[in-house]
Amino acid sequence: MVGVGLIGTGFMGKCHAMAWTSVRTVFGDVGPVRLVHLAETSAELAKQRADEFSFDKGSGDWRAVIEDPSVDVVSITTPNQFHPEMAIAALEAGKHIWCEKPMAPAFAEAEAMLAAARRSGKAAVLGYNYIQSPAIRHIATLLGEGVIGKVNHLRVEMDEDFMADPEAPFNWKHAATSGYGALDDFAVHPLSLVKALFGRVASVMCDMSRPYADRAVADGGRRPVETHDIASVLIHLDNGVSGTLLVNRSAWGRKGRIAVQIFGSKGSILFDQERFNEFQLYVTSDRPTEQGYRTILAAPVHKPYDRFIPAPGHGLGFNDLKTIECRELIRRIEGKPANLIEFDEGLEIERTVHAMARSFEEKRWVNVR
Amino acid sequence: MVGVGLIGTGFMGKCHAMAWTSVRTVFGDVGPVRLVHLAETSAELAKQRADEFSFDKGSGDWRAVIEDPSVDVVSITTPNQFHPEMAIAALEAGKHIWCEKPMAPAFAEAEAMLAAARRSGKAAVLGYNYIQSPAIRHIATLLGEGVIGKVNHLRVEMDEDFMADPEAPFNWKHAATSGYGALDDFAVHPLSLVKALFGRVASVMCDMSRPYADRAVADGGRRPVETHDIASVLIHLDNGVSGTLLVNRSAWGRKGRIAVQIFGSKGSILFDQERFNEFQLYVTSDRPTEQGYRTILAAPVHKPYDRFIPAPGHGLGFNDLKTIECRELIRRIEGKPANLIEFDEGLEIERTVHAMARSFEEKRWVNVR
Amino acid sequence: MVGVGLIGTGFMGKCHAMAWTSVRTVFGDVGPVRLVHLAETSAELAKQRADEFSFDKGSGDWRAVIEDPSVDVVSITTPNQFHPEMAIAALEAGKHIWCEKPMAPAFAEAEAMLAAARRSGKAAVLGYNYIQSPAIRHIATLLGEGVIGKVNHLRVEMDEDFMADPEAPFNWKHAATSGYGALDDFAVHPLSLVKALFGRVASVMCDMSRPYADRAVADGGRRPVETHDIASVLIHLDNGVSGTLLVNRSAWGRKGRIAVQIFGSKGSILFDQERFNEFQLYVTSDRPTEQGYRTILAAPVHKPYDRFIPAPGHGLGFNDLKTIECRELIRRIEGKPANLIEFDEGLEIERTVHAMARSFEEKRWVNVR
Amino acid sequence: MVGVGLIGTGFMGKCHAMAWTSVRTVFGDVGPVRLVHLAETSAELAKQRADEFSFDKGSGDWRAVIEDPSVDVVSITTPNQFHPEMAIAALEAGKHIWCEKPMAPAFAEAEAMLAAARRSGKAAVLGYNYIQSPAIRHIATLLGEGVIGKVNHLRVEMDEDFMADPEAPFNWKHAATSGYGALDDFAVHPLSLVKALFGRVASVMCDMSRPYADRAVADGGRRPVETHDIASVLIHLDNGVSGTLLVNRSAWGRKGRIAVQIFGSKGSILFDQERFNEFQLYVTSDRPTEQGYRTILAAPVHKPYDRFIPAPGHGLGFNDLKTIECRELIRRIEGKPANLIEFDEGLEIERTVHAMARSFEEKRWVNVR
Structure with missing residues (x-):
């Protein structure tokens, strides 16, 4: 059972939600997926999206997702400038991450992200779906x-x-x-x-x-x-x-x-x-x-x-x-x-x-x- | 909340399962969907597929799906020859149906299906997705x-x-x-x-x-x-x-x-x-x-x-x-x-x-x- | 040396003229071609076209082409209704013919054209260039x-x-x-x-x-x-x-x-x-x-x-x-x-x-x- | 009446010959063209090609073409390295030239060709047909x-x-x-x-x-x-x-x-x-x-x-x-x-x-x- 967290529910957020929703039905060979917790910029919007996307919970603060013990992996689909902070925090919280590309506006930030991934030993994957x-x-x-x-x-x-x-x-x-x-x-x-x-x-x-x-x-x-x-x-x-x-x-x-x-x-x-x-x-x-x-x-x-x-x-x-x-x-x-x-x-x-x-x-x- | 039943889990059965799974996430404007009950030719296979497709239950007898009070609509995706009996039974049980095409091998059977749909007043829809x-x-x-x-x-x-x-x-x-x-x-x-x-x-x-x-x-x-x-x-x-x-x-x-x-x-x-x-x-x-x-x-x-x-x-x-x-x-x-x-x-x-x-x-x- | 006659200088007539003009330069393996005589609806137009298409002569009467002893083969590019008379006359005059398709409006006329071709022993070819x-x-x-x-x-x-x-x-x-x-x-x-x-x-x-x-x-x-x-x-x-x-x-x-x-x-x-x-x-x-x-x-x-x-x-x-x-x-x-x-x-x-x-x-x- | 000379009868030479042969039939609005004189590397080959391409004469020396008073324009279709000498000679002989591209292997030679064209006042055109x-x-x-x-x-x-x-x-x-x-x-x-x-x-x-x-x-x-x-x-x-x-x-x-x-x-x-x-x-x-x-x-x-x-x-x-x-x-x-x-x-x-x-x-x- 994979517990999923999602930060951001725009175009790519929805795209991640659809993927998490369908993956087991399509492939059969992966374990069950549970849509645990998503975050948006307000609690209200988060709740609405949690309902639409069939997530258990929605929060107005992305840190709630990262701190949720039922969450194993976090989809990060916010604008690029927010990737470094979120990705590093999630990795440090022991979560795997699935982060939309590119990594970060500045190269040094992207380097810090890689360093965090290496320290954590967790999967740190980018959304290069093509x-x-x-x-x-x-x-x-x-x-x-x-x-x-x-x-x-x-x-x-x-x-x-x-x-x-x-x-x-x-x-x-x-x-x-x-x-x-x-x-x-x-x-x-x-x-x-x-x-x-x-x-x-x-x-x-x-x-x-x-x-x-x-x-x-x-x-x-x-x-x-x-x-x-x-x-x-x-x-x-x-x-x-x-x-x-x-x-x-x-x-x-x-x-x-x-x-x-x-x-x-x-x-x-x-x-x-x-x-x-x-x-x-x-x-x-x-x-x-x-x-x-x-x-x-x-x-x-x-x-x-x-x-x-x-x-x-x-x-x-x-x-x-x-x-x-x-x-x-x-x-x-x-x-x-x-x-x-x-x-x-x-x-x-x-x-x-x-x-x-x-x-x-x-x-x-x-x-x- | 729409309660979904599914009969058959082959190519088109899986296709229906994926559609039911994704529809709310994609469109947002439809109510919640609950995957209630699916049927396969054996109880064992049915359970396996219910697990893969995230349905609550799987049965080895399609009538169990039709009789399930939590089921509102039944996807019928079995070979054509089984459509008439299943469709008519489902309609008579007060279910909406989503039946793969064509309706039936014999024209008279297809006519009987239409008659049953008219009697029931329920939606009787064919899978002409093109x-x-x-x-x-x-x-x-x-x-x-x-x-x-x-x-x-x-x-x-x-x-x-x-x-x-x-x-x-x-x-x-x-x-x-x-x-x-x-x-x-x-x-x-x-x-x-x-x-x-x-x-x-x-x-x-x-x-x-x-x-x-x-x-x-x-x-x-x-x-x-x-x-x-x-x-x-x-x-x-x-x-x-x-x-x-x-x-x-x-x-x-x-x-x-x-x-x-x-x-x-x-x-x-x-x-x-x-x-x-x-x-x-x-x-x-x-x-x-x-x-x-x-x-x-x-x-x-x-x-x-x-x-x-x-x-x-x-x-x-x-x-x-x-x-x-x-x-x-x-x-x-x-x-x-x-x-x-x-x-x-x-x-x-x-x-x-x-x-x-x-x-x-x-x-x-x-x-x- | 092939002596060429041409009846009609519209779209297909010009097309024949270009083909006759180029064929030896392109293929090398055919004998010399001489553009002898063309016919149009008036002597004046015929002369102008003979000049443009580099034919030796232009006449206002198509029979002059057919009767010209220097002509070996006649291109017939007039409207369909004129094909039978011209083709049969040319064949009877001992000319090969290259006639645009279709042969004739009426089937009986086309049959007569084939009969004339058989009698003459000459080539009677249709312009099916595709x-x-x-x-x-x-x-x-x-x-x-x-x-x-x-x-x-x-x-x-x-x-x-x-x-x-x-x-x-x-x-x-x-x-x-x-x-x-x-x-x-x-x-x-x-x-x-x-x-x-x-x-x-x-x-x-x-x-x-x-x-x-x-x-x-x-x-x-x-x-x-x-x-x-x-x-x-x-x-x-x-x-x-x-x-x-x-x-x-x-x-x-x-x-x-x-x-x-x-x-x-x-x-x-x-x-x-x-x-x-x-x-x-x-x-x-x-x-x-x-x-x-x-x-x-x-x-x-x-x-x-x-x-x-x-x-x-x-x-x-x-x-x-x-x-x-x-x-x-x-x-x-x-x-x-x-x-x-x-x-x-x-x-x-x-x-x-x-x-x-x-x-x-x-x-x-x-x-x- | 344009008198045409042609030097070279390979791919591009044949291509020029076909163009000169067809141009009046196709366009109608240009004056008569006379295929006067072509040159090849031997007199024998030149005669054969003159026959095939319907030129009046064939010579084994390209200078014969350039010196022919009936020639007004010379097509130059030899390998690039020969272009400068031939083009300059033809221009100096008062001929227009139609020269295949590129002009010459060395830039200085190409410059010399342009200078010759300017001195002559004749048309000096390159074969950029695309x-x-x-x-x-x-x-x-x-x-x-x-x-x-x-x-x-x-x-x-x-x-x-x-x-x-x-x-x-x-x-x-x-x-x-x-x-x-x-x-x-x-x-x-x-x-x-x-x-x-x-x-x-x-x-x-x-x-x-x-x-x-x-x-x-x-x-x-x-x-x-x-x-x-x-x-x-x-x-x-x-x-x-x-x-x-x-x-x-x-x-x-x-x-x-x-x-x-x-x-x-x-x-x-x-x-x-x-x-x-x-x-x-x-x-x-x-x-x-x-x-x-x-x-x-x-x-x-x-x-x-x-x-x-x-x-x-x-x-x-x-x-x-x-x-x-x-x-x-x-x-x-x-x-x-x-x-x-x-x-x-x-x-x-x-x-x-x-x-x-x-x-x-x-x-x-x-x-x-």
Whole structure:
């Protein structure tokens, strides 16, 4: 029996709640889950959400969750700036944690989080759920088998359009206090895929730009935008492979695109998160007259798709990826092998992001470590 | 508080369990759900599944579920042949029912089910979940608004390949006792979309064929296949629109395809269930030099996508459609307007299937009613 | 040296002129071509076009072309109603002919054309150029090799939108005198592909419909439309394979679609003329975890693509198909094996179209022969 | 009457011959073209090709073509290293020239070619035919109209797989004497599109890599590869727009891909040369519930598609782009406005390529000028 605590009930909080609710029904192979205690900014809202999400209790103070002896693991889904304090407190209280990414605005805080995790000996897992899709997991298998030979180049793009409207007023994401912009806002996602499929980034050369120099503010004037919606990065991996990472949160028409192109000595693989129930494979072992990209639909043969649906081509959803992650987390807590990004590799991702920002600042290649 | 009973815990049984488990967390606007009682073929299996699916009780006799006073609504997910007895018993016991499609192998049995539903005054809902996707629901809205003008032609295809392997041995679906073949096995799905988008079918002209004349049996011999994996049907709708319905369960490469093409006087719409998080729209109001099919990704603006994810292009899964259906069912039970196919329209779909089979038999156009 | 005559210099006349102009440069392996004599409706226009198209001579009377002793082969590209007289005269004058499809409005006339061809012993070839694309030719090879096993089902669609606008006034194609509508207007194209890939059609069951009941005429009133823009046909081939042929010339958004789906016991093949430089292949010999449709781009390995471009994926155009056809015609004239639809099979295609029309009229299955 | 000379009859030579042969038939609005004189490496081969390509004469010495008084314009399609001598000689002989790209291996030679062109006052045009496709030309129009607002970011990729096979032996393109590798081998193509759509590149930051360190040589040993098949470049345009240019000639599965992504303040545009008869447009002026990328097929409304085919969606071929270029060249010769890349902008493209190579060498941002 796993006792669950939840801090924050917004988009990701609800997402965690759904995952905790469904995980045993979907997988069957994990122990019972009890939804014990959630926290929101007020006791009233907490109670309402506890009711909606079927938690036993709701409190207006997140410390109540962390101190609850029935809670074994705490989902932390609050804004990034609150992660360090909550995560460290939970770890020190002997709880496992499942924390949304990125770890923290400042690198030193993220380091402190990792240190706390190491001291506690508890699972400290980050919510990089894109690595959990059956397609991405199968691509990892194919790479391991050498189906496309030795990988020699990599291109990754991540694009959305939630910052694309020049008429939208200045908000906190346009202020330098929020971070660099697209880099920390979502380049961490494609970096989690790079990590899952290839390993660590060794060095980076980054350019950034602002589509819109300023934006309207409430008083009728305009304020300069301080963050960068676009980042384009040349990368070298530890294993010597070269590549590019291009991100843009002002890309009209793109909604949840994470496009990956992997080139090897015997073939290539394409993937796009907007259609994450499929991927494309080109192999030179096909007869030359019939070589072409195969569009492969996720199916029960691509684990753990089969735990959701026994028929191919029917499609998992975004929330299902979180349910897979939740099951990996439970396995991790139970001491079994698990496919996750924990604080050590999460910190490495953030180190990479900061190196990119420094590269842009200094207009030169920067080594990540 | 809705008390839930569940009969059958296979693919669709699990699917119902997941929907009942998640519906309140996802939607927030439905009352609490209590998973009361499930039934399986043995008490032992029932207990195991009750544990996995978080039901209070499990019984080896489905009548125990129906007689349980804490049960308000019964999910019936057993093989089709058991639907009539169970559904009628449940309705007579004063339960609402959520029954998987099709209703029954024989039309008379389906009629008896409808009669029982009418007598009971309870909700009697069928599991046609494909009508629930945000894309299909938005297409219905667009048709209602006349965005593509007056519809004048319709093409629907449904194809999978689970019967495509000629080396697979003879099984019960190849015997005439199982029904007609692709027609009742899955033509009911595209017919649910036709119903949801356009209304009833008036007349049909059907052809059927067998890709493989016979199949291996256990004793080493071969047995003639008695059902038809392929059906191609010319249709006229009640509203005068002509169209075609083509189904094939031996279509290598197709996994969960339900391809819809809708032609109107001012545009057209395309949809494919294999990529049900998107649809395509062509409208003549675009400037001639830029007319083309728009690929529109499901997004929060397409209700109720927003209840699952607040960002566009992230994708729902097959099971999410069942959760939407579950919420509609609860609304129906609560006496609110709901988007569902109940026994009356379900019977109409089965009447249409039987008319198709008769048309093939008699090699002529047949009126459905 | 082949001496070329051309009757008609509209769309298809220009298309023939371009093919005759380019064929030797492209293929190298055909003898010299001399553009001798073309005819238009007036001597003046004929001269202008002879100048533009680099023909030696232009006449206002088509008989001058047929009687020209330097002309060996005559391209006939006039409206269908003129084909019989011109083709028969040319054949009787000892010329080979390259005649645009369909042969003639009335079946008896087409029969007379075939009889004339047989009497003359000359090549009498129809302009079914879609069978010439490298993709279609390679698909024929794959079918012959049994790459997708034994074919068991076939779906063909042809859709364009040139008749889709309800505001367009009544024109000659809406009058019964022009024929049946979509059936003879363009169903002959997909039938040429059926012929090239599978052979003859044995029996048909056809439905037709009119998207728009009437259209505006010049005097301000409206006139009933007499032809059918939509035809949907169930078909059985001579080889026992079942299929469907669906055509629609009022299909908003479709521009030059000829979509083919071929299902076999070991795989399937997809093709769409709107992207005729590619096709899709699914084979069960691929490992189950990587089975999917391969998108194969036309390449030099798909003959005779290499005669146009030595690099893959660069793309042939519609007019190039005509150039390939022209080279096949020259080979035919030279007595070599050639891939063409001549009058005998052309007549068979028209027999099939008339059978479809009769089936619709009589609401029953009709045998083509 | 334009008298045409041709030097070289390989792939591009044949391509020029086909363009010169067809241009008047296709366009009608250009004067007569006479194929006067071609040159090959031997008199014998030259005569054979003159026969095949319908030229009046063939010579074994290219100077004979340049000195032929009937020749007005010379197509130069020999390997790059011969361009400077031939181009300068032809210009000095008072001929217009149509020279394949890139101009020359060394920048100083390219400069000399431009100087010769300026002295002569003749047309000196480069064969950048990708800018001629109806889709690209229409995209330029849309950008000019501001349909996607102010462009703020650009991504261009060019990928083929002709160098992807690690088993292929060392050839001249692997030697440093051939140039940098992918950069000069084909990055010039996407740069021609950047030039046509946006203008000049201001500064670059380039990374290059080698998929295969060495390759087999004839004596059984292996030789280190000296050129780079992969180049990834961060770019800033003169107009301030940022972007990336990524090229890879070892990209298994890619055949003729030139993928362009253009992001603006009101929409975005996508294009891929592998399907150059279409492009995609996203605009925010569409209703939010129906915003999506439109796939727009090339049609007669996209000039000069109509000169080839009067129906939409039927598709031009690669060689047709050369015919369009040829017509622009004739217009240029006739003193009319023409859409071409001449030596001045061609030199700019090569300056950009050399700046990229220097950036890679020096690991820093380099200004092009």
